[in-house]
Amino acid sequence: MAGLQGKVALVTGASSGLGAETARLLSRSGATVFGIARDPDKLATVFDDIEGGGYASVNVTVAQACRDAVEQCVSRFGGLDVLINIAGHHRMRRTESMSDEDWEDDLAVNLNGPFFLCRAALPHLLARGGNIVNVASIAGVEGQAYSAGYCSAKHGLIGLTRALAIEYTADRLRVNAVCPGGMLTPQIEQFSAPEDPNYELIMRSAAPRGMMQPLDVANVIAFLASDDAAAVHGAVYRVDNGKGAG
DSSP states (O other): OGGGTTOEEEEESTTSHHHHHHHHHHHHTTOEEEEEESOHHHHHHHHTTSTTOEEEEOOTTSHHHHHHHHHHHHHHHSOOOEEEEOOOOOOOOOGGGOOHHHHHHHHIIIIIHHHHHHHHHHHHHHHHTOEEEEEOOGGGTSOOTTOHHHHHHHHHHHHHHHHHHHHTTTSSOEEEEEEEOOBOSHHHHTOOOOSSOOHHHHGGGOOTTOOBOHHHHHHHHHHHHSGGGTTOOSOEEEESTTGGGO
16 A cells, blocks of 8 residues: 555554554565564564564553553654554443443443554654544444443444544544444454343444455554545444445
């Protein structure tokens, strides 16, 4: 993708699944990629295949850690053109038995982390006419059973995307979101439903064409991150294998 040549991109959740696939694709497209995630060993494995990139173990739920990660990227590579917020998790729970800690953890990983990184990255992105791609979910545009915390956070992430798009309309900055459906990633392999679930409710989130590969979504993320999407600002892209068709 020519529109990524020479860009510096910070990718969160880069140790596995969609984050790792996106980091590899951006690198193949000519970008310099700085990946962050919690697990340094998994990051090292991914970045063995990524020439000229870098990575750091970062807990995105900590505001100062996010500031430090952005500064480390800028210091090492001379600037920042693209921020891609992919890190997240989804654990199903019955709402009536959700603990305070479960609720706060859903918001911390899926919403607070992207906000902390956007806030830290904005001065650098504005200086270079960069862009942000926030990876939400189809759970950010519709409801899902046993997912009150996750849905709330992902709806909030779309709200954050649109708020930034309006606030920075007059500046050299683009902000967009991608809403994936189900993908074959390590996260889906660890899926566990709550005790005695209603599977008919769970299957309402299934796409008619089945599960996607991470690269199917990474291709859309890379397009939005590239100069090829120069006229795309404030958009929310569903990539859901037909789930949103009705």
